[in-house]
Amino acid sequence: ERLYNQVWGMFEDLARTTAAYRSAVDFADSRMEKELDQALSDPRSRIGGQGDAAREAARARHGRxxxxxxxxxxxxxxxxxAEAEVVEPALPTAFARWDNPVWHxxxxxxxxxxxxxxGDLHLPEADRIRIPMLIRLPLERGLWIDSGRSASLDGSFADSHEMRRLGLETAVSHAARLLAVYPAGEFTVHVIDPAGSGAQALAPLAQSGVLAAPPAQGAAGTADVLA
Known part of the structure; x- marks a missing residue:
């Protein structure tokens, strides 16, 4: 309980300080835009050194x-x-990364x-820190794994098949974690693979014998599992 609360306290601290940083940057951007608009709205400032000085001063204040x-x-x-360097090695198996020696x-x-x-939670403004993403057990609702968009905001495109493969591997990893931290026989694992395209990613589960039955395929197999 203490470690769980400490981890989420770290997450809240990171979220709070990052939100404050983003707010400060937004304020600086807004202030600079306002000052530049004021400089441009004055005909006397649009020509000569006075306007250049006003714009330079606005940018300098923004930078500060x-x-x-x-x-x-x-x-x-x-x-x-510094806190994470102390907390991470002390985490129990259910909270630990796969590379944590506690698994030995x-x-x-x-x-x-x-x-x-x-997994881990991190933000682009603070890429030095990774906060463990912890979720309470037993799960109150299912986990939705979003494999992302094939087209990103910067105009680049990702291979949709590769993204689906990564999403499926993530699902398998989560299933493995659940199996590792639950008592043996506590729950049953069923897999639905309607198109039969996930055999490679599902192999660790299928070959280890943890599935109640082979992955269900096709409409009939899917209906049987969901019945």
Missing amino acids: LVSQAREVLDRDVAQLV AYRVPMEIPMALRL
Whole structure:
């Protein structure tokens, strides 16, 4: 319970400091735009050195505001990084990364843990820190894995087949984690693969014998599992 609360406290701190940084940058951008508009609206400022000086001063103030906000963000992130370096090695198996040495002493659990690690949470402004993404157990609702868009905002395109493959591998990884942290026989795993296109990604589950039946394929197989 203590470690769970500490991890989510770190997440809240990261979210709070990043939101403050973004707000400060937005304010600096808005202020600079307003000052530039004011400089351009004055006919006397549009020509000569006076206008150039006003624009340069506006950009300098913008730079100072952004730099100050970045300093605060970097300071807070550094504190979170130091905290994460202490917390991460102390996490139990259900909260730990796959590469954590705690898995070397793995034993089949006798009871359901309070939470499960699904991955890491991070933000582009603070890529030095990774916060464990923990979700309470037992799950109150299903997990939706979004494989993303084939077209991104920057105009680039991703291979839709590759993205679906990565999404399926993520689902298999989550299933493996659930199996690892739950007591043996606590739940049954069924897989639906209507088109039969996920055989390679599903192989770790199918070959390890943890599935209740082979992956269901086609409309009839899907209907049988969902019945």
